Amino acid sequence: MYSRELLKGILKPIILKLLADNGKMYGYEIVQHVKASSEGKILIKEGSLYPSLHALTKEGYLQTESVNVGNRIRKYYSLTEKGKTVVSPAIQEVIDFQSTLALLFGKSKTALS
């Protein structure tokens, strides 16, 4: 499991990529999806996820759709048109960063996407 500090910078690209691939998702679903896809190595904490989701919504990259589920409101997050335009640059930036880290730490390159 990676530290919170390491995950902080890549949380937004992860959210953008997931929503680009899956359309709309709710918070719990995002956490579980990332955990399963990363074989348990990336555990997104709720304390990081929701502030990021709300910040992305406020910045106009995400939109929400509220649905009543079992006496409570479930909010599904999806990309706005503005959000769709930043997915590729955000992923590219992480891949570039990954290559730079490989230069620094001497590991072979691995594809993120």
Next chain:
Amino acid sequence: MTGPHVNYIKAYLKSKGFTDLELMDDLTDHLATEIEFSMDSEKLDFETSFERAKQKLLPDSPYQLERDLKILTTPKHNIMIKKIAYIGGYLSAMCLMLALLLGSLTYHEKINSNLSRELAQSQNELSMILEDEVDRTANYISYMKEMEMSQIAVIQNLAAVQALIVAAIALFSITYLPYRFYNSYQRSQLELNSL
């Protein structure tokens, strides 16, 4: 999950200081989904599942979540307020320093003026002894002119010093003070909420 269960989760979040309704909806659903999972897969009751979900999902200080959200969603606003406060504070300090500088120069001018008066008086006395009426009149006119110029300069300088002090106080009370007070207020509010 029943309505009272959902209300119980909401009441817990409220008791921890949460006020953002959007965030509360998200966290209620998150906790409820985890609780449902525990109740279904491990056949636990609501209370036990809720305690486990709290420990697993929420940080030690749950309100930290809303605090982080505020920090993330209002950085530009905060940076602008800080900039205004610090620029205002800097200008206020500069006005005050200029006022002090001008004040001390005026004081120096006043001392010079006193010395000139003393000099003129001694010249006048000398002229009286020598009974030189022409020299005496010329000295008197020159002295009067100098005194007039000096008085005007002192009055102008004092007006400028006054204006600079007013500007310094105004800048300080309009920009820097509200920022400091609001900051302290926010800190005390956060401390109260985290109790």
